[in-house]
Amino acid sequence: MTQTIQIKPITRIEGHGKITLVLDDSGAVSDAKFHVTQFRGFEKFCEGRPFYEMPSLVERICGICPVSHSIASAKACDSILGVSVPAPARKLRRLLNCGTFIQSHALSFFHLSAPDLALGFDADPSERNIFGLFKTYPSLAMDGINLRKIGQQIVESCAGKRIHPAWVVPGGVNKPLLEENRDFLLSLLPEGHAIIHRTLDWFKGSLENYREEIRTFANFPTLFTGLVNSEGNLEHVEGKLRFIDSKGATIHDGLDPQRYDEYLAENTEEWSYLKSPYFKALGYPEGIYKSGPAARLNVCDGCGTPQADQEWAEFKGLERGPVLSSFYNHYARLIEVLYSLELMEHLLKDPELLSPHVRSIARNNEFEGVGVVEAPRGLLIHHYKVDEEGLITWANMIVATGNNNLAMNRGVLQVARRFIKSGKVTEDAMNRIEALIRAFDPCLSCSTHAIGGPNLRVDLVSPDGTLLHSVLS
Amino acid sequence: MRYPAFLQRIADRADVQPVRILTFSINGQAVSAREDETILSVARENGISIPTLCHLDGLSERGACRLCIVEIKGSPKLSPSCVTLPRQDMEVITNSDRVLDYRRKILELLFTERNHICSVCVSNGHCDLQSLTTELGMTHVHYDYLHTRHAVDASHERFSVDHNRCVLCQRCIRVCEEIEGAHTWDVMGRGYLSKVITDLNQPWGESTSCTGCGKCVQVCPTGALSEKGKSVAEMTKKRQFLPYLKLMRGDESR
Numbered sequence: 001m002t003q004t005i006q007i008k009p010i011t012r013i014e015g016h017g018k019i020t021l022v023l024d025d026s027g028a029v030s031d032a033k034f035h036v037t038q039f040r041g042f043e044k045f046c047e048g049r050p051f052y053e054m055p056s057l058v059e060r061i062c063g064i065c066p067v068s069h070s071i072a073s074a075k076a077c078d079s080i081l082g083v084s085v086p087a088p089a090r091k092l093r094r095l096l097n098c099g100t101f102i103q104s105h106a107l108s109f110f111h112l113s114a115p116d117l118a119l120g121f122d123a124d125p126s127e128r129n130i131f132g133l134f135k136t137y138p139s140l141a142m143d144g145i146n147l148r149k150i151g152q153q154i155v156e157s158c159a160g161k162r163i164h165p166a167w168v169v170p171g172g173v174n175k176p177l178l179e180e181n182r183d184f185l186l187s188l189l190p191e192g193h194a195i196i197h198r199t200l201d202w203f204k205g206s207l208e209n210y211r212e213e214i215r216t217f218a219n220f221p222t223l224f225t226g227l228v229n230s231e232g233n234l235e236h237v238e239g240k241l242r243f244i245d246s247k248g249a250t251i252h253d254g255l256d257p258q259r260y261d262e263y264l265a266e267n268t269e270e271w272s273y274l275k276s277p278y279f280k281a282l283g284y285p286e287g288i289y290k291s292g293p294a295a296r297l298n299v300c301d302g303c304g305t306p307q308a309d310q311e312w313a314e315f316k317g318l319e320r321g322p323v324l325s326s327f328y329n330h331y332a333r334l335i336e337v338l339y340s341l342e343l344m345e346h347l348l349k350d351p352e353l354l355s356p357h358v359r360s361i362a363r364n365n366e367f368e369g370v371g372v373v374e375a376p377r378g379l380l381i382h383h384y385k386v387d388e389e390g391l392i393t394w395a396n397m398i399v400a401t402g403n404n405n406l407a408m409n410r411g412v413l414q415v416a417r418r419f420i421k422s423g424k425v426t427e428d429a430m431n432r433i434e435a436l437i438r439a440f441d442p443c444l445s446c447s448t449h450a451i452g453g454p455n456l457r458v459d460l461v462s463p464d465g466t467l468l469h470s471v472l473s
Numbered sequence: 474m475r476y477p478a479f480l481q482r483i484a485d486r487a488d489v490q491p492v493r494i495l496t497f498s499i500n501g502q503a504v505s506a507r508e509d510e511t512i513l514s515v516a517r518e519n520g521i522s523i524p525t526l527c528h529l530d531g532l533s534e535r536g537a538c539r540l541c542i543v544e545i546k547g548s549p550k551l552s553p554s555c556v557t558l559p560r561q562d563m564e565v566i567t568n569s570d571r572v573l574d575y576r577r578k579i580l581e582l583l584f585t586e587r588n589h590i591c592s593v594c595v596s597n598g599h600c601d602l603q604s605l606t607t608e609l610g611m612t613h614v615h616y617d618y619l620h621t622r623h624a625v626d627a628s629h630e631r632f633s634v635d636h637n638r639c640v641l642c643q644r645c646i647r648v649c650e651e652i653e654g655a656h657t658w659d660v661m662g663r664g665y666l667s668k669v670i671t672d673l674n675q676p677w678g679e680s681t682s683c684t685g686c687g688k689c690v691q692v693c694p695t696g697a698l699s700e701k702g703k704s705v706a707e708m709t710k711k712r713q714f715l716p717y718l719k720l721m722r723g724d725e726s727r
Contacts, residue, residue: 050627056705057593164592169704361702389627389678390701 002030005425010434013112013442019433020271021416027423032413034405034437036274043395051080051364051386056166058382058397062443063163064107067100067155068375068400070168071237072382075371077170079258080386082365088355089172094237095185095347096158096168097373098340101236102192103151104376105293105333108441109199110144113330116435117206121213122428140202143195147337150192154344157181172359179354186348192341200311200334210327216418217436218326218411221246223279223289225403226296227257227374233304234296234312234339236374242299243279243289248321257372260381266398276405277398288410291378291403292440293332298322303335305342311335326411326439333376333441364390375400377441401442411436497563512554512565513541523567524576524608526583526601527642528555529692531715533651535643539579540605543567551575577609585616586665587623588637589695595708596696602640603695619665626671628678631701632690636668639697645669645689652718657683688714 002025008018016038022031042061049057055073059066071093078085085093115128118137126132133141152162158177159165167173207214223246227239241255243263255263266275267284278287289295297303299322303312315323315335323332347353364386371382377400385394415436419429493508499516506515511534516523526538536556543554546564551572559565566572583589583602591597605611623636646658646669657680661670671680690698691710699708 048625050625050633050701052702052704053593053595060593166597166705166707169707170702174704174707363702389633391625391627 003027003423005420007430007433010437013434013438017437017442019412019437021412021420021433023420023423027421029413029416029420032409032416033271034409034412035272037272039273043397046384046392046395049392051077051369051384051390051392052170054382054384054392055168055170056164059164059166061397061399064104064443065100065375065377065400066164067096067159067168068373068380069382070165071097072371072373072375072380074168074170075373076369076382076384077371078360079369079371080364080366080384080390081170081360081362083171083360083362085172085360086355086357088176088352089358089360090238091347091350091353092158092173092177092358093168095177095344095353096155096173097237098344098347099151099154099158101151101340101376102154102337103148104441105337106144106148106151108376108438109330109333110141110147112441113435113438114140114144116431116438117203117210117330120209121432121435125427125431128431140199143199147192147195147199150188150195153188154185157185169359171361174359176356176358177354182348182354185344189341189345193338196334196338196341200338203331203334204314207331212418213432213435214325214327216415216432217439218290218407218414219324220410220414221324222407223251223282223287224295224298224322225279225289225291225379226299227372227379228253228300229304231304232301234300234302234308234336241372241379244299244322246322246324248298257381258370260370260372260398261383264381264398266402272405274405275398275402276409277403278406285406288406289403290326290407291400292329293336293376294323294326294329295378296374297332297335303339303342305339305346308335308339308342311338326407326436329439329441336376377401377443378403399443401440404440404442408437408440408442411440495559495561497559497561497565499565500567506559508558510559512543512552512557512559515559516554516565516567521567523554524605525555526605526640526694527644529644529648529712529715531652531719532644532647532692535647537641537643538583540576540609542572542575542579544569544572573609577611580605580609580611581614581616583640584611584614585618586621587639588620593705594638594696595699595703595705596638596710597706599706599709600696601694621665623668626677627701628676629680629683629685629701630678631685632677632687632698633701634669634671634677634698635696637697638695639669640695641667641669642694643669644692644694645698648688648692648715652715653684653686653688655682655684655686658689 003023005021006018010017017036020033021029024030055070058069058073061069111130115133119128119132156162159167223243225243227235228242229235229239241257242253243251245251263280264277265280266277268275278284279289297312297315303309368385373380380400381398383396384392387393412433415433419432494505495508496505499521504515504519513523523541525541527535534555536553539553541554542551544566545552591603625633625635627633649658650656657671658669660667661674662668671677672682691712696708
């Protein structure tokens, strides 16, 4: 008799999702699905709104990476204005983006995943959380809190508030950076560097403990994509798209992100509200690709900053081709935090950063615009069409998490097959399935509210729908 | 109304046009007022605050929002203080529990009608409606939302009107008629289906009477009327012009 197992809700991720596992007669996992259970409807209800409200409107998609949405949206609006954004504003957006990467990566690594990494995937679930981390590894937990604070302070110093600031606008940003804020941000750098080097040393030293997870966390060949700059280095805000295959060969380089729809398409499945983008030329689902921290480090030729470049070289040395296991996203996140700190320092020392010339003013001159950035979780695409009056008539957004939907689904199957044996669902197997999802750091509804009550429920349901067994953790 | 100078001198003489001064009380405090002053105006002269939304110094009173309701001893109903004149020995209460409760309910009802989501509004942080929620201690809306859907009219070259954020206070209508003299704005429909219109419900950009002065945008209490291109929280309204314009036109009677 086949059985269905549901993991619902998945904990320590951003938003709500559930996992369904189907067991065959022998108790082996025959299928796995990762469902996103919330419907948001942004693309639809943005219709009819003036385009210049969009950066703030779409920010509300997410409480963790609102800045990424606002920059992608503002870039789409820049195209609708048909103007070039002043250089100081481009640098300020870049600086703001450094802040958001640092805080988001810190949240993912320390708050959500470090309990698994430090305490063990099979540790007592009542201790396997940020509070347990505080008890056993107080300095690691404090580093996480402090690093996230640094990221949030960068966002606040630039944009006036930490969450949902209305600073990035079509044509630039709406206020120049104050000199005292610039000086304050420079003062944050030493602590940031100290934390990230400490954490990198600790993480690299403990990689041995995660051998099974590295082997099974979505460790299969796919394409990889990410933005790279004109030198082929890591890029988060501007640049062109590059696709490489699972052997590391470049398939496409220098792709104009504005023409994303020529090489990416989206598929919908009736069991999830999350669409599955795929690489058009290979079709669905063969066009599976990965995006996000590890994918970015796989596609680029380097980071372009000295310390991050050293770490990047070590990262690339993990495997002969691209680093396939999505477990290494954790590693890549730390490297990207280091890169962001270095980039930030470079930007803060640029006198042009304080220029008052931060906004180009125009009315809508074009009818369509696409804005593409790298959000902490992966490629983020905003695409709008407007009418004569500048009101949105059509909107399409491919959010970072969506890019990895196919890979997450296949990853769940891979982990479930390895850790669920003879139909026996152990707590640590469940946690490893969740941890696989956490490695992608998906932002499902884009909210961080804690889930009350039991952390996790797994239901064993027979094909006729009767509940056979329920496990609470 | 102003007369020619020689007649005005006569009109200004109190013995020819006597204005009665009367005394009454607000919240137990004895106050005196001209008989043609509203309770709202007397209260504010005496430092007693009454919340308002449709009222704007410099424009005629309309009594549209009902937020300035007060209790008058001996009367079972609550009266809007912006359009109620005092009588001798009247006892007015502005802050009874009943008054405060009804004001909050009225404010909640304003929020139920249309889509007043502050976080994505151009006037966030600079909005009279938003300020009233803190002033009146409104924390929740206890009624079902109607959220009637209205299209944004962005046909004007410089301004746009988002009816979803309109509270029908009619400040735009009054400033356009009374100060600019164009009377572009008006109101059509009944009840919650009412909406402000330009000319005979034509797109604003096609209005032949609109002078494009923008006074309506500046007096609008919410983000309903805004300058195009303003992003969220960027729309601050400048209303300093009103008293100057009134003064220059020699018309301070309103």
